[in-house]
Amino acid sequence: MSPRTLYDKIWDEHLVATRADGTSLLYIDRHLVHEVTSPQAFEGLVLAGRPLRRPEQILSVADHNVPTADREKGIADETCRLQVEALEANVKAHGVPYIPLLDDRQGIVHVVGPEQGFTLPGATVVCGDSHTSTHGAFGALAFGIGTSEVEHVMATQTLPQRRSKNLRVRFEGGLPPGTGAKDMALRLIGQIGTAGGTGCVMEYTGPAVRALSMEGRMTLCNMSIEGGARAGLVAPDDTTFAYVAGRPLAPKGALWDAAVAHWRTLVSDSEAVFDQEVVIDLHDLAPQVTWGTSPQWVTDITGRVPDPAQGRNADEREAILRALAYMGLEPGTPMEAIGIQAVFIGSCTNGRIEDLREAAGIARGRKVAQGVRALVVPGSGLVKRQAEAEGLDRIFLEAGFEWRQPGCSMCLGMNEDRLEAGVRCASTSNRNFEGRQGRGSRTHLVSPAMAAAAAVAGHFTDVRRMEVR
């Protein structure tokens, strides 16, 4: 057999059939479901009188519309409450595994799947959510799908797909102090642009990727979609297996041994040919901060807000001009001189235990600057419990951060945690387009350490100058 990439291998293992026009049918192993993109899918099935093909291969949880404070009292916002109630009624009617709102395992679907061992190497994982790419960290072929596709998977456990191109992202060198997976992702997107990965599945390679924890790999893969790719992949290795071992839904005993033996084959063959390659040099990587309304508009913390005149063409000049107007920024302003009024630490990009540890290392013994509202929102109840066991909640609370219940929260303006117009936020999430965190809100994407540093400084600041405690 000719040499294959990791993507090719997973594809081949799940291929059911290919039509003459190149469309293929893929078998889907795992289907994650949340309240936003599932109601019409369930409704479509009911109208068609079709049962779910394999409900036991679904895991459902509410995350986007859930309150992150006082949730024991129910959901006050009517729209949010109806969404969650609809999910609960649907999963009950169709026998779909569901994690209830007050369960410790509840959280953001992309944090929950891996935590439960639902996400496995070599699996095909889908969800009606663009950041499904997160699960690629396990060497799973994971991508977001639309609501009609959610219905298709529910009905057939398969999905029509076109084969993507193979793009290798090779990170050269190790991570410099004060930088991490978020900075790698932002640097990559800054270099290739938000359309850079169009039509491709990206495989992340290089020593810095190997050295990342599963949390870091998830952060990196999470943002693949912001780089335009269909999915992101990291080949599974001992770090992966150590994370998955013993998780509630992971294989056990002899099945585990057989699974690991197979998973070890899930690497790109050394002779495999990639359609495209991108090389990212990490030796001068600095903490990254976005200045615009797209993740590609990013610079080093030591950099400045660009001059629209630097745009490569009229369209780009116009786009930068508009972004700066929306963001309320003047060309040439040093990034460190930009004051903030809000900080959001959480989301499926950076709401895992390691992210909270990283932020706590900066928050410990310091105080949130006056006039800054800072939220820490664990990605799941299990992350929250772990953080509390380590005393991270105390560190945050003593520093003046709010310690919340798990959910998507301020990552997007779909629940009670919204920003007012004009408020500038240092956010560990993955999207910064106009209105993302609330109408008129201004989002700057950063790492957890940089978000915590901004919270205590009241403006963006270079975390490399701060002592980690």
Ligand SMILES: CC(C)[C@H](C(=O)O)[C@@H](O)C(=O)O
């Ligand atoms: C609401 C959901 C469909 C959406 C997505 O697909 O990603 C959301 O999670 C987001 O991050 O914008």
Ligand code: SF4
């Ligand atoms: S945390 Fe943000 S990016 Fe992730 S699923 Fe929720 S809304 Fe989407």
